[in-house]
Amino acid sequence: MSRYVIGRIGQAALVLWAAFTVSFILLQALPGDAILIKFLNFELGLGPEQIADIRASYGADSPLLVQYVHTVISFLTGNYGYSIHAGVPVGDLILANLPQTLWLATLGFLLSLVLAITLAALSALSPFSWLRSLIQSIPALFISTPVFWLGILLIQVFSFQLKLIPIINPGPWQALILPVLTLAVPISAPLAQILMRNIDHVLTEPFVAVARAKGASHRWVLWKHVAKNAVLPTLTIAGILFGELLAGAVVTEAVFGLNGLGGLTQRSVNDQDIAVLQAIVVFSAAAFVLINLTVDLLYPVFDPRLRVKQGAVA
Amino acid sequence: MFITRCFRKRAGPAALLGATLLAGTSGWGAVQAAGSDVQQKPVQGGTLTYLEQQAHTNLYPPAGGFYPNGGILNQITDKLTYQNPQTLEIEPWIAESWTVNADATEYTFKIRKGVTFSDGTPLDAAAVAKNYDTFGRGNKDLKLPVSEVINNYDRSEVIDSQTVKFIFKKPSPGFLQGTSVIGSGLVSLKTLALPYEALGDATKIIGSGPFVVASETLGRELTLKVRADYNWGPAKLEHQGRAYLDEIKYIVTPEDSVRIGALVAGQSDVIRQIQAYDEKQVEDEGYLIYAPSTRGVNNSVVFRPDNPLVADVRVRRALLHATNADEIVSTLFSDNYPKATSVIAKTALGYVNLSPKLSYDIEKAKTLLDEAGWKLGANGRRQKDGQTLELSAYESLPQPQNKETLQLVAQQWEKIGVKLNVLTADSGSAVVNNLDPAKAPVSPAMVGRADPDVIKSQYYPTNRNVLLQKGGNSDKVQSFVDERLNALLDQLASEPDRTKRLAVAGEVQNYVVDQAYAIPIFEEPQAFAAAPYVKGVSFEAVGRPSFYNTWLAPRR
Numbered sequence: 001m002s003r004y005v006i007g008r009i010g011q012a013a014l015v016l017w018a019a020f021t022v023s024f025i026l027l028q029a030l031p032g033d034a035i036l037i038k039f040l041n042f043e044l045g046l047g048p049e050q051i052a053d054i055r056a057s058y059g060a061d062s063p064l065l066v067q068y069v070h071t072v073i074s075f076l077t078g079n080y081g082y083s084i085h086a087g088v089p090v091g092d093l094i095l096a097n098l099p100q101t102l103w104l105a106t107l108g109f110l111l112s113l114v115l116a117i118t119l120a121a122l123s124a125l126s127p128f129s130w131l132r133s134l135i136q137s138i139p140a141l142f143i144s145t146p147v148f149w150l151g152i153l154l155i156q157v158f159s160f161q162l163k164l165i166p167i168i169n170p171g172p173w174q175a176l177i178l179p180v181l182t183l184a185v186p187i188s189a190p191l192a193q194i195l196m197r198n199i200d201h202v203l204t205e206p207f208v209a210v211a212r213a214k215g216a217s218h219r220w221v222l223w224k225h226v227a228k229n230a231v232l233p234t235l236t237i238a239g240i241l242f243g244e245l246l247a248g249a250v251v252t253e254a255v256f257g258l259n260g261l262g263g264l265t266q267r268s269v270n271d272q273d274i275a276v277l278q279a280i281v282v283f284s285a286a287a288f289v290l291i292n293l294t295v296d297l298l299y300p301v302f303d304p305r306l307r308v309k310q311g312a313v314a
Numbered sequence: 315m316f317i318t319r320c321f322r323k324r325a326g327p328a329a330l331l332g333a334t335l336l337a338g339t340s341g342w343g344a345v346q347a348a349g350s351d352v353q354q355k356p357v358q359g360g361t362l363t364y365l366e367q368q369a370h371t372n373l374y375p376p377a378g379g380f381y382p383n384g385g386i387l388n389q390i391t392d393k394l395t396y397q398n399p400q401t402l403e404i405e406p407w408i409a410e411s412w413t414v415n416a417d418a419t420e421y422t423f424k425i426r427k428g429v430t431f432s433d434g435t436p437l438d439a440a441a442v443a444k445n446y447d448t449f450g451r452g453n454k455d456l457k458l459p460v461s462e463v464i465n466n467y468d469r470s471e472v473i474d475s476q477t478v479k480f481i482f483k484k485p486s487p488g489f490l491q492g493t494s495v496i497g498s499g500l501v502s503l504k505t506l507a508l509p510y511e512a513l514g515d516a517t518k519i520i521g522s523g524p525f526v527v528a529s530e531t532l533g534r535e536l537t538l539k540v541r542a543d544y545n546w547g548p549a550k551l552e553h554q555g556r557a558y559l560d561e562i563k564y565i566v567t568p569e570d571s572v573r574i575g576a577l578v579a580g581q582s583d584v585i586r587q588i589q590a591y592d593e594k595q596v597e598d599e600g601y602l603i604y605a606p607s608t609r610g611v612n613n614s615v616v617f618r619p620d621n622p623l624v625a626d627v628r629v630r631r632a633l634l635h636a637t638n639a640d641e642i643v644s645t646l647f648s649d650n651y652p653k654a655t656s657v658i659a660k661t662a663l664g665y666v667n668l669s670p671k672l673s674y675d676i677e678k679a680k681t682l683l684d685e686a687g688w689k690l691g692a693n694g695r696r697q698k699d700g701q702t703l704e705l706s707a708y709e710s711l712p713q714p715q716n717k718e719t720l721q722l723v724a725q726q727w728e729k730i731g732v733k734l735n736v737l738t739a740d741s742g743s744a745v746v747n748n749l750d751p752a753k754a755p756v757s758p759a760m761v762g763r764a765d766p767d768v769i770k771s772q773y774y775p776t777n778r779n780v781l782l783q784k785g786g787n788s789d790k791v792q793s794f795v796d797e798r799l800n801a802l803l804d805q806l807a808s809e810p811d812r813t814k815r816l817a818v819a820g821e822v823q824n825y826v827v828d829q830a831y832a833i834p835i836f837e838e839p840q841a842f843a844a845a846p847y848v849k850g851v852s853f854e855a856v857g858r859p860s861f862y863n864t865w866l867a868p869r870r
Contacts, residue, residue, distance in 0.1 A: 032742030051787065057457045087372030087514020088532060096532040155572055160579040167572060168363060168565055168581040257567040259534030267369070267533070272742045 008296065012289040019285035020075070020278070024068055027274045034084040034272045035060055058084070075282065081275035085268070090279045093264060101260035104252065105245045107176060108183035109238075115184060116191035116234075124199050124222055136196055143189035147248055151182040151255035167256065179256045183248045187241055194237050198230035205229075232302055239295035242288055356553075356850065356865040361561040364859075365573045367587040369533040369566045374513045376449055376461035378496035379762075381840065384858035385586060389538055389562065390432075391499025391521035394423055394442065396548035397491060397855045399606070402663055404490050406549045408437065408500060408522070418485040418810035423493075425476045429546045431502035432526040439478040443470035445500050446480055457510035462771060463492035463763070465807050485808040487815055488767035495763065496858055499523075522546070524557040524862045536564040547862060558850070558865035577601060577843055583866070584844040584851065584859070589714060590648040596843045605650035605839035606857035608762030609662045611772045612654040612834040613713060615723060616759045618751035618782040619831070620794035623703060630830035632682035636730045638674045639835045642722050646715050647836060654834030657769065657823045661837075664766040664819030671827050672834065679730050688731075696731040704733040707756040708744045716758050719835065749788040760838050762856040766819035770803040773826070781831055799825060845869075 035055050055061050059070070074081060080090035123135040158178060159167040165174050202208065203226060211221050249262030261280060268276040300306045370382045378387040396407040409423040429437040450467030452460040460467075466484040473479055482489070492498060502520035505513070512518055516527045516536055524547065525538035544556045565582070567573045573585045574592055578599050588596065593603050615637070617624045624630055643653045652660070656668045688696035688703050696703040709717040717736060724734035734756060739747065747753040759780040761772050771777045775786035775795070783800070784791045802822045809815040826832050840857035850863040 030740075030742050032746040037741045037745050053454060054457060054459065057454070082511035083514065084511075085371055085514075086369070086532065087374075087511055089511070092515075093532060152569070152571055156575060159581075160575040163579065166581050168365065168567070168576045169563070255569050255572065257534070257565065257569065257572065259531055259566075263568075264533065270741055272740075 005297075008293055012293060015289050016282060016285050020072070020282050021068075023278060023281040024071065027272075027277055028064060028067075030272060032272060033060060034274060037085075037271055071278065075278075080279045083268075083273050083276045085271040085273045085276075090275050093276060094261070094279055094283065097259050097261050097264045100258055101246075101249055101253075101262060103176060104179055104183060104249055104258070104260060105242075107180045108187060108248070109241075109245060111180055111184035112188035112191060112241075113238075115188035116195055119188070119192040120195035120199060120230075121222075123196050124203075124226075125219070139189040139193040139196075142185050142192075145185060147182060147186060147251040148255050150185060151178070151252055154178045154182060155256070175256075175258070179252045179258060182255070183245065183252050186248060187244055190237055190241065191234060194234050195230060198233055199226055202226045202229045228302065232299070235295055235298060235302065239292045242291050246284055354849070354867060356558050357867060358558050358865070359560050360558075360866040361563055362559050362584060362848070362861060362864060362866065363563045363565065363582040365567045365576060365582045365585040366564050367566075367568055367570075367573070370514075370516065370536070372510065372514045373516055373519045374458060374510060375499040375501060376459065376463075376497040378499060378858075379462070381586065381858065384496045386516060386527075386536065386538075386564065387496055387499050387519070387521075388523075388854060388858045388860050389525040389862070390519060390523040390527060391501060392429075392437075392523050392546065393495070393498050393500065394493040395490065396550070397494040398550070399853060399855045402609075402661075402855060404494055407494075408442070408546065409493070410549075412490070414490065416810065418487040418489070418808075419482045420479060421482075421489060422473070422477065422479045425478065426546055427476060429522055430543075431520050431522045432541060433502050433504060433520045435502055435504070437500060437522045438475050439472045440475070441503060442478045442500060443472050444503055444506060445498075446470055446478075448506050449498065450480075453506075456508070458506075459510075461492075461497050462777070463495050463497050463765075463767070464489065465492075465767070485810045487810045487812070488765050488807060491765040492767070494855075496854065496856075525562060528561075534566055538562040538564075551863070553850075553863050557862045559861060562861055574843070577845065580845075580869075582845075583848050584842060586840070586842050586859075588841045588843045590646065590651060590841075593648050593650070593841070593843075600846055602844050602846060602848075603650065604842040604844060604851060604853070606842075606853035607659050607661050608760075608838050608840060608856045609659050610762035610768045610856060611658055611760055612656070613719075613758070613760040613836050613838040614654070614657070614832040614834045615707070615720070616757050616780045616832045617830070618755050618757065618794070619796075620751035620782055620784075620791045621755035623701075623705060624755050625794075626686050627829055628682045628686040629688065629703070632679040632686070632730065633727060633732065634679075634827075634830045634833045635673065635675045635682070636679040636727050636732070637723055637833045637835070638726050639672070639833075640674065641726070642719055643836050645722060646718050650839050650841060651714075651836045654836050657826050657832055657834055658766075658819075659837040662766075662768070664816040664823075666820040666823050668823060668827050671824075676729060683730060683732075690731050694731055695733060702733070703731070704735070705755045706735040706737055706753065707758065708737050708739060708748050708754055710758045711741075713758055713760060714838070714841075720758060723833075723835075749782065750790040751782050751788075751792075751794070752790065759832070762838070766806055766815060769819065769822050769826075770807045773799060773831075774803045774807075775800065796829070799829075799831075 035058060083090055083093055086093060119135060119138055123132050126132045126135060155167055155178060158164050165177055208221055208225055211225055249260055250266050253260040253263035254266060265280050366382050366385065368382045370386055371380060373383055373387060375387060375391060378384045392408050394407060394409040396405045398405055408426055408429060410426050412421060412423045414421050425439050425442060431437055447470050448458055449461040450464045452458055465488060466482045466486045468481045468483045471479040499521060505518060505520045508518060516530045519527060524541055524544045526541050528537045528539040530536040540557050540560050542556050547554055574588065574596060576582045577585050578601065597603060617630050619625050639653050643651055656665055658665055683696055688698045691697035707720055709720055720736040724736055727734050748757055757780065761768060772780055775783040779786035782788050782791050784793060784795050802818060802825060806818045806822055809818055842859065844851055847867040847869050849865050849867050852860050852863050854860055
């Protein structure tokens, strides 16, 4: 078991390094750079020599390999550099934006789970087939709803018309209600779809027939036998959906004017603020790796068969 | 749909009032008209909620030109002098008085006594000298760049604790006005000792202004608190002493519809950046649009004559006469965006009316192209020596509806057989390609500042260099240099005699239009909207809000 864990951690480190290197190369390959965008655009009318000075002072004109080694060493020592655009250390920027995104992502994910399970349960329990197919088509509607549109619609209705939740100066929890809802709707769709399909699939398995033959009720079968078996593939998808969460956060945070990693990513891409982007890429890769590692380690908990296999190998 | 319905329901007497106040006036005029109910006694206290479209960036004062930065710096820093936004005259502020020598190479300022920065340190001659040494020469160790508004700066001399003298290498007549602009806000020596990278944190910017940064959530929210002991506002203002408001809350709200909706739903008091097409719904609800002019170089389309396609003045003139600015203004904008009648705005210093030279005349345009050898080909396009007259321009995101403007220009040019491709790109590619005359022979351009120096900022090769002359910020330029233009611009920046200087400004405007280097389109305002109970909103000379005089009347 411990060898398995160490192996997984080694893999994770490799993924992180690869993400770092690939993003470094890609970001360097972009036309222009943050210094050019910032200093040439609309603020300070600087001459070419001054811009060259600034570039030299940021070390932006040293050879790529030197910059790469320098960045790797700084990252390893916890120094993420300065944001050229915002004029503050990248570490501060990430710290200022992380909590909001974590709350948004966690609550958004939990709500999407609740939505997905509710939909799946409703569909499995529905007594009529027309109702069932109606419920089963909801995920398709959810996933095709544009996030920005949903966000603006919710703001218009709940904040501006019904005046239930202020969008400007809301309390810490009020601030999360609408964005979490906005984020959860599209994320819940694939979860619900997979859950529904799995439930349908598991219901056709022989052991369900056996349980039924023993006189178990539909509800009992669903809860005791089907749910457990249907949840496993959903877990895999859930790990992958983390990426969606981050992408959804970009739009959600822009619409609701929240500070968060999504909004920060969008601004930094616009301004080619490479130091910030590099830190975000590494951070997201780390989070992704961590979540998938957790999912992998959770499998044996849900599926005894995997536990036995692990034992046999180790 | 929701917005419209919600507005209709609540339109009432307030709408009528707003409509009356705004009828027939525009921009600054509207603010003055609204002054009629300033008869009421100002109320002290309260929090103003201000919705900003973008987060501020680095707050090093010379970077204050960026509007989100200027909106903050204008409340927390004072300047040596105050430019009266109506008369554009320079009036005393932190400097009680000043003298300038005959050739504008030496400026001596007498500093007001008893002024302190919010960290308690004195704002005296030494502090002013240090500020200007930094803004005028930059600081390489701290990576602080030179200010755009200070030309030919040499050094400062502290004569006594309240007197400071600035010495210039060459005449610098624009300097006095330069001491009044947003980029010349005075900050504490503690702030000036910080490296450039640390100045994006607003709490580090220590000024002497009527408000002080109390707290900030990076990229999201900023709170300013009033300075109760503030007693050194511009000397000629009626209001003296502390500001009326207790607190200003800046909240970054990028989405247009959310800012407008929040204003109308009573969740905020003032918002920045409202597009012309949204003005009506806000006014219908009784809310006020403020559209102060930026008094600088008009929103224009400029040419890069280094590109052979637009090297011939006849081609440029043809395109100038093929551009229908009236149609652009009436289709895309509102009365707050007056049609341009020169290179700079009507309200700018040194303006001359060049309307006759800017006429829309499609027949003249066609004749000019024929003369230049560009004949209509079979495909409806102008051709010469097997080449087609096809140009490209990158849209500029900060300018209002720039893409739509360029697309309308493209439609107008289509009528004389010229193709204009309007391109959109990420900021990096846009900046790089826009420096290449081959890739961007046409470009949108504008810059605001209430001094004729602004024309130099815009066109001089080592400044913004919008025409892309050789020797400037682009290494892609083959050969284009206009010595005559540059000589005029040099003269503009260094002519000490005011009358002669304004004459040069007129000459430059004529020259730019005669050469058809630029097609001026409209005078660009900064558009804000405010709730009717927000009184005394004012703007500095180029449209950055000042909340020193602002107070909140009881809401009805």
